[in-house]
Each structure stands twice: as structure tokens, then as C-alpha cells.
Amino acid sequence: MSKTPHTLPSGRVALSQQTPPIALGPLDGRYRPQAGILVDYLSEASLNRERVHVEVEWFIHLCEQRALPGLEPLSQEQKDGLRAIVTDFDVQSVAELAEIEAVTVHDVKAVEYYIGRRLPELGLEHLKALVHFACTSEDINNLSYALSVKDAVEDAWLPAARKLVSAISDMAQDAKTTPMLSRTHGQPATPTTLGKELAVFAHRLNRQLNRIAKTEYLGKINGATGTFAAHVAAAPDTDWPAISQSFVEGLGLDWNPLTTQIESHDWQAELYSDIARFNRILHNLCTDVWSYISIGYFQQIPVEGATGSSTMPHKVNPIRFENAEANAEISCSLLDTLGATLVTSRWQRDLTDSSSQRNIGVAFGHSMLAISNVIKGLERLDVAENLLAEDLDQNWEVLGEAVQTAMRAEAIAGREGMDNPYERLKDLTRGHRVDGERMREFIGELGLSEAAEQRLKGLTPGQYTGLAEQLVDRYAN
Structure with a gap:
């Protein structure tokens, strides 16, 4: 007797067939509240929205620059109509793109056709050939990823990280006069203050935030092998490097003038290294706080109704810091892999970068989850000043x-x-x-x-x- 499509060989219900879909990974399931904001920046849907954005702006830019014979600047109404394709991008748009891609079997080509469908109502059907003009897919993809990552860092990750560092700095100020026995190599050593020890972490983390805030987000739009060959073939008298530069910088990115088919991704490796270093410093904070909790320097404030341990009622486990350690480690492993993989591409290009970059959101998500857990963990700590004083006196x-x-x-x-x-x-x-x-x-x-x-x-x-x-x-x- 054959099984139904909704039943596993074991006879259990196939959860993969349920509606709404059940998440495979924790970031889309258990931890969605902490990491869900990244869907707006680093999901497949948001990437497609950025692809539409880049294609639309390239279309407008070519007209504004009169890059080809016969082109004239668009009316404000036409520009607004084109940009509305981006601002109105929603779940129906995602579904329509998926239908087109099912036929094209190519995600960027699907975006081109998606935009082309909307030109007649704007009186621009005669310029349909201008969509994706002289572009290779990577002209669109590299700019879309740069915009996505830039917005994710500036709008989501950095605010969360700054909130964390601010919380650590506030704790450092509150405890700056609280004396504490230091331990070097685990042995009693020259005293310090609890605030000074926390301040060290705030200072270290702030250095990384300053580096991350200065990230160069590079982009290119120069054709199939970075030579503007198709551009020149179509319009030999146009200053294509100047148009490329003004377009990329007009998107709010830094122009990379010299590439192969792909933008070389070096800036991504630099950024991911800095974020991974932030994660590792945060991990170090977690291990120190965990250790201070274990010797009683910090007491955890119980959450009313919460279970501290499944079998030992006297305990309140330091789960926030342990969770943060694990997620910082997972984030670092992904960021390290991305940084190592993305700087290498065979000859003009291969597709390892395409597969790798689909995991950027996962790497950021685990970092944000670690940050969220540390913030919550720090909020539930009390300093056991009497124990600190007793330790010093001994x-x-x-x-x-x-x-x-x-x-x-x-x-x-x-x-x-x-x-x-x-x-x-x-x-x-x-x-x-x-x-x-x-x-x-x-x-x-x-x-x-x-x-x-x-x-x-x-x-x-x-x-x-x-x-x-x-x-x-x-x-x-």
C-alpha cells in the first residue's frame, strides 16, 4: 500500500508539506523575532527588489546622460513611474518574478522581462531594448548585493551592535568605582574595577564598529569582461567609464574602475573580517561574564515564571551568554568562509560566488542573534559587591x-x-x-x-x- 504525499515512510505526517511552511533553519523559525529584520535586506526577495532598482536606475541614467543617439531625458512622470516599480515591489511581485524565472531559468533575465512588462503603461515600450542595456548579469548582481549589504549593515546590524556597546559602556560607568580582584592566568592579581574591565570590551568593540562604519561598498558596471566592449560597439563616442562612475556613485556606492566580469568582492571580504572580529570580541565578553557568573561576581535576576534549570530549581543558567557564544561562532564560520571564497574566481568568473553570497543573510542573522542575546543577558545581571569586597579582603x-x-x-x-x-x-x-x-x-x-x-x-x-x-x-x- 503506497503512502500519501503527506506521509513519511515512517507513517508520520510530512511537516514539509504543511501550510504555512515550517522553517528549516532557526533564523526563520525560533529566532525570527531577533533576525527577521534582515529579510528586508538580505533575502532572495529583497535581492530581486534591488535588481529591479538597479535596472530601473540604469535605464533612467542612460536617458539622462543621452548615452545613445536618440535618447532624451525622461519626464518626471516617467521617472516616477519607473521608480514605483521598485517601491511597489511586494509579495505579488515576488510571485510574478518566480513565474517568469520558471520559464527563463535565469533570475536576472526574469527581472529584465518583469520590468519590460511595465513599460507600455508608462509610454516607454519603444525603449524596451534599453532595459539591461550592455549589461552582463554581474553588472546588476554586484550592485544589488552591494546595496543590500550596505543597507543591512547601516540600517540593521550597526544599530543593534551600537545598542549593545552602549549598554556595555553604561555598565562600565555604573561599576567604574567597584573594586574587583583581577585574575591573571586564573590566579589572584592586581585589583581593578569591574567597570574598567567592561570598558575594555566597549573600547575594543567600538574600534571594530568604527572600521565597519567606514566600509567601502564597491560596485562596477562595465560589461561581460570589464572592458565596455559592447558599450563601445553600440556608441563609440560615449565616455562609458564616466557614465559608469557617475551611475555607481549615484547609487551611493564606491566605483571600482577595473574588474573582470565580476566585481572582485575584496570589499566584502574586508567587511566580513571586521564583523567576524566583532563577533569574536563579543564571544570573549560572553566567556568572561559567564566565568564571573560562575564565581558569583554577577547574580542573574530571575525572570518571573521562567525555569532556570529543568531539574535543579536553585539554578539560573547563563543561557543568554551561552546562546550568544554559539551564534557568534556560527556567524564567524560563515563570514570566514565567505571572505576566503569570494576573493577567488577562476579567470573571468565562476559561479562559486553566486552560491556563497546567498548565505550572507544567514551569517548576519547569527551575529544579530548573538548581539540580541547579550543585550538581554546584560539586562538581567546584578553585581554582587559584597562578594567582590570579600574576595579582595582575602x-x-x-x-x-x-x-x-x-x-x-x-x-x-x-x-x-x-x-x-x-x-x-x-x-x-x-x-x-x-x-x-x-x-x-x-x-x-x-x-x-x-x-x-x-x-x-x-x-x-x-x-x-x-x-x-x-x-x-x-x-x-
Whole structure:
């Protein structure tokens, strides 16, 4: 007995046949609220909308520039009508394009025919041959991707990333005077403040945002092998490089004057490297915060009604930061692959870039998901100041650095009896617990100047934070 089309061999219902469709990937399913905005920029539908946009603007530009004999600038009504093809692009447009592509078996050619269908109502049927004039598919695709990625970065990814960095900076300001025991190599070390440690991440992430904000989004429109050969064959007296440059720059992109059939994608590799580096710094923040949670420096504020652990009711697992780690790693793996793949193309071109670029949205989506989770995770943290203070009070030996350095300064100033400062502090502190009383007693035995002795005797681990507060004020924003 044969199975129905809606049943799997196991007898279970085929979920792939359900309406509405069930998402295969988490970005279109579970995590749609966090990443869904990217559909407006990096989906197949949005790419086609950008293709229509580029084709329409090229059509208008050729007329405006009188690039061919007999061409005249269009009326404002005609230009508005052409641009309405882009602004009115919707789900019905997507469906119509799909129907055309089912016949053409070529996505860019389908766009050309889609626009051509709309010319008669604008009184432009006689210029139907001007749609996609002298263009190879990559003239349209490279500009469409550049516009899509640029808008996705500027309208979606950067605002989310800046919101995150602002949240970290605010936390750094709030905790800039909260002393905390540092750990170098996992061992108790010179104290810092919690705010200064957070400020380091804000500063690192901001550097990447500044690089990303200065990205060059390159584009080209120069024909099948980058030589303007077809253009010159049709209109040898036209300054085609000038028209190409003014068109690309008019789209808000940077003109690439020298390419093969494809724009070389170097700018994409540069951008993806910067975003991946941002992801990795964010990953480092997650591992540090996770570790601080594990030793109790941060306490997580429970969400009312939420389950912290499926079996241990006392726990609140740091799931936001663990989720962010995983998604940052997935994003980086895709961005790394894109950056490595896109800069290489056989001779004039091959199609590896076409397949690879379809995953740009996925790479961005996992990064945005990581950012969203960290923002939410940081919002649910409380600083356990009492525990931080207790930890500092149990580690007076960290003042050994301050004492031996002051002894060095005294020796340089000519004070006698300051020999072997490092070794003397090592004998006092290594392998031994030193409390405040013993540390002050030791300082009193050293023969320091009165000013230095009083300064060091008045020092506690919680006060030994140097310029941490000032560093946050100066550099964390």
C-alpha cells in the first residue's frame, strides 16, 4: 500500500508539506523575532527588489546622460513611474518574478522581462531594448548585493551592535568605582574595577564598529569582461567609464574602475573580517561574564515564571551568554568562509560566488542573534559587591606588587636598605596567605620614607585600583 504525499515512510505526517511552511533553519523559525529584520535586506526577495532598482536606475541614467543617439531625458512622470516599480515591489511581485524565472531559468533575465512588462503603461515600450542595456548579469548582481549589504549593515546590524556597546559602556560607568580582584592566568592579581574591565570590551568593540562604519561598498558596471566592449560597439563616442562612475556613485556606492566580469568582492571580504572580529570580541565578553557568573561576581535576576534549570530549581543558567557564544561562532564560520571564497574566481568568473553570497543573510542573522542575546543577558545581571569586597579582603598578598615597586622607587631616589624588593616580597607572599595586619607590619619593617610608609600602610586591596576609574571616564565611550 503506497503512502500519501503527506506521509513519511515512517507513517508520520510530512511537516514539509504543511501550510504555512515550517522553517528549516532557526533564523526563520525560533529566532525570527531577533533576525527577521534582515529579510528586508538580505533575502532572495529583497535581492530581486534591488535588481529591479538597479535596472530601473540604469535605464533612467542612460536617458539622462543621452548615452545613445536618440535618447532624451525622461519626464518626471516617467521617472516616477519607473521608480514605483521598485517601491511597489511586494509579495505579488515576488510571485510574478518566480513565474517568469520558471520559464527563463535565469533570475536576472526574469527581472529584465518583469520590468519590460511595465513599460507600455508608462509610454516607454519603444525603449524596451534599453532595459539591461550592455549589461552582463554581474553588472546588476554586484550592485544589488552591494546595496543590500550596505543597507543591512547601516540600517540593521550597526544599530543593534551600537545598542549593545552602549549598554556595555553604561555598565562600565555604573561599576567604574567597584573594586574587583583581577585574575591573571586564573590566579589572584592586581585589583581593578569591574567597570574598567567592561570598558575594555566597549573600547575594543567600538574600534571594530568604527572600521565597519567606514566600509567601502564597491560596485562596477562595465560589461561581460570589464572592458565596455559592447558599450563601445553600440556608441563609440560615449565616455562609458564616466557614465559608469557617475551611475555607481549615484547609487551611493564606491566605483571600482577595473574588474573582470565580476566585481572582485575584496570589499566584502574586508567587511566580513571586521564583523567576524566583532563577533569574536563579543564571544570573549560572553566567556568572561559567564566565568564571573560562575564565581558569583554577577547574580542573574530571575525572570518571573521562567525555569532556570529543568531539574535543579536553585539554578539560573547563563543561557543568554551561552546562546550568544554559539551564534557568534556560527556567524564567524560563515563570514570566514565567505571572505576566503569570494576573493577567488577562476579567470573571468565562476559561479562559486553566486552560491556563497546567498548565505550572507544567514551569517548576519547569527551575529544579530548573538548581539540580541547579550543585550538581554546584560539586562538581567546584578553585581554582587559584597562578594567582590570579600574576595579582595582575602587576598592582601596582591599588594606585594605595590610595596616592591615603591621600594624600587625609594632605591632610585637614593634611600638605603631597599635591596632585593621583589625577592623580599616573594618570601612574604608566595604560598602564604597574608592579612592586612601582617602586610602593614611588614611595611613598617622596611625602613621606607615616612610618606611612602604611610601611603602603603593606608592601602587596601580594594583601594589598589590605580587609574581604573579615570580610564573608564576617558576611553570607554
